[in-house]
Amino acid sequence: MKIKLFLPAAGILLCAACQNKSHQETDMANIRTVFFDKAGMDTTVKPGDNFFLYANGKWMKNTEIPKTETGWGSFYTLYNDNLKNLKNILENASKAEAAKGSTEQKVGDFYTSGMDTLTIEKLGIEPIKPLLSKIDRIKNDQDLINFIAEGYKNGEGDLLGFGVEPDDKLSIKNALSFTQAGITLPDRSYYLEQDDKAKKIRSEYIKYITKIFTLSGDSANAAKYAADILKLETAIAQSHSTPVELRDPQKNYHKMTVADFQKLTPNMEWKSVLNKLGASTDTVIVRQPKYYQTLSALLKSQPIEIWKEKLKFDALNESANAFTKKFRDARFDFFSKTLFGQQAPTERWKAIVNATDRNLGELLGQLYAEKYFKPEAKERMLTLVNNLQKVYAERIQKVDWMTPDTKKKALEKLNAFIKKIGYPDKWKKYDDVEISKNTYYANLQSASKHAYKEMMDKLGKNVDKTEWGMTPPTVNAYYNPSFNEIVFPAGILQFPFFDFSADDAINYGAIGAVIGHEMTHGFDDQGRQYDAMGNLKEWWTKADADQFKAKAGKVEKFYDNFSLLDNQHVNGSLTLGENLADIGGLNIAYDAFKLTEQGKGDKKIDGFTPDQRFFLSFAQVWRIKTRDESMRVRLKTDPHSPEMFRVNGPVYNMEAFYKAFNIPATAKMYIAPTDRLGVW
Secondary structure, three states: OEOOOOOOOOOOOOOOOOOOHHHHHHHHHHHHHHOOOHHHOOOOOOOOOOHHHHHHHHHHHHOOOOOOOOEEEHHHHHHHHHHHHHHHHHHHHHHOOOOOOOHHHHHHHHHHHHHOHHHHHHHOOHHHHHHHHHHHOOOOHHHHHHHHHHHHHHOOOOOOEEEEEEEOOEEEEEEEEEEOOOOOOOOOHHHHOOOHHHHHHHHHHHHHHHHHHHHOOOOOOHHHHHHHHHHHHHHHHOOOOOOOHHHOOOOOOOEEEHHHHHHHOOOOOHHHHHHHHOOOOOEEEEOOHHHHHHHHHHHHHOOHHHHHHHHHHHHHHHHHHHOOHHHHHHHHHHHHHHHOOOOOOOOHHHHHHHHHHHHOHHHHHHHHHHHHOOHHHHHHHHHHHHHHHHHHHHHHHHOOOOOHHHHHHHHHHHHOOEEEEEOOOOOOOOOOOOOOOOOHHHHHHHHHHHHHHHHHOOOOOEOOOOOOOOOOOOOOOEEEOOOOEEEEEHHHOOOOOOOOOOOHHHHHHHHHHHHHHHHHHOOOOOHHHEOOOOOEOOOOOHHHHHHHHHHHHHHHHHHHOOEEOOOEEOOOOOOHHHHHHHHHHHHHHHHHHOOOHHHHOOOOEOOEOHHHHHHHHHHHHOOEEEOHHHHHHHHHHOOOOOHHHHHHHHHOOOHHHHHHOOOOOOOOOOOOHHHOOOOO
């Protein structure tokens, strides 16, 4: 997955195998012996008819999604195992007599404060009342704009989706950028579509807003406020770019002077806003100008009272999980249950472990890396990365559609990859974060203030490319185009993705494909537009760029044909980058595997050849069972294809797969060699 540091990191959905609850321990023990779940295969399905179901069919039939989850698979089991490890660290830290200001004191007391539900229930919404009172005191347009800007310093900002990040076209310098914001539902389509499901979600959303205001003590006006807010957010949503439009880096880069930004949005008074944000700059990058034009117009046309209603709701909604059980239950009922289909709330301790990781990630990460990440794991992983990088270079040199000059620049970019494995070499400091045992809301505010100050301190300075965009315990990986880096946190470098005891076929099919996936993001439809230094810059000849677009266009159409649920199709445009990375990543991992001793031979293990084990490992590491509600959200907003297609899409376009399983031309998913897809 690619990330830009100002954006929240979306999950890569690294999903694989586990069994239903009653058989979980026994089956996981068996899996750890053979390194993939032979019992989960459905051999009544032919590999050439549906490889995902051949590898995972019995598991799919027998697995029940736990009520507290939106899906289930090895990603989830690893994620939950990791949470238990983090819980162990935090419980020990909370019991320790740690010195004030120490790492243990801060993470331990933060965790304790979040688990202290008695104090949280007793306080109710008292902690947020000063903020609500500030909103009540807004009398005019200037007050409104001042409030919006001033709130960010206190972790209370709203409506301005801004951040400090590398300038896309001058990646050594940090710049202030503004992105679209202002809506609560997953994306614009939830406000604008008129089908029954969309209308039902909006109806439930109105009920949720009403509930939040009722719980805050304003039941008399709650229903009116809810209707007002939905109407306002619908107007805002009309200005939003679609998820597909957001994927074009050139169309989402508009660098301008503050004076020009002011002309574009006459009601915003940007000099005053930037001053209150603590941002000293003459230029800004506006990602989606239409949003800010609309915001400027709406600030003038909509009554102040309606804006105050939205600001209050946003504040209460964002902090609902820090309040009483009634608030937490209301938020769960709408977001987790209605939108994503989760049947029961997550255990409290899991929520607070996650909150600790989000707010004090590199403090907790230090303790995690020290206890759970072995130095030899980093060495083995670096060897794998280097092996795949070498193979990638060979594949670039062999492609027949690219001219020598563009190949040379592609190799320069590949060789310039920054590789980050496990945890940062330099840890962030949290000296100004004040944490105590019985003030959960205040702890969250302190962490937010710190994060804001840390971000704003970067403005106008050179980019520090030693920084990480994920915390060490994260079960994920990413490519960042502005840094030209591939990053693999310690959390993902565990079974089933990476295992010291497994044969090479298993590791290359699992973590090898993940490594190849992230590398390929550097050369997908977005990443290819950034050069070796991380600058958004054209380095391709027009002929080569046209060749790439033609090949990528075929991949886009290929994935458009996949569908599930009630015949809802994968969006090939939205998922193009991830699909290119899946196809390229598996090919690169396979070529690297074939350079190993096992890959060169044909010795069977547990009845499977090395190549078969490679492909089965890949298929099982991506298996997941997802609730229908969650899948519907994913199909609209997630740049990753559903897991069945993340497996079947790449394998049926690989000659090695056909040979490994002796796939005949009569197989249901057979693709003729001349029609097989791929760029790298």
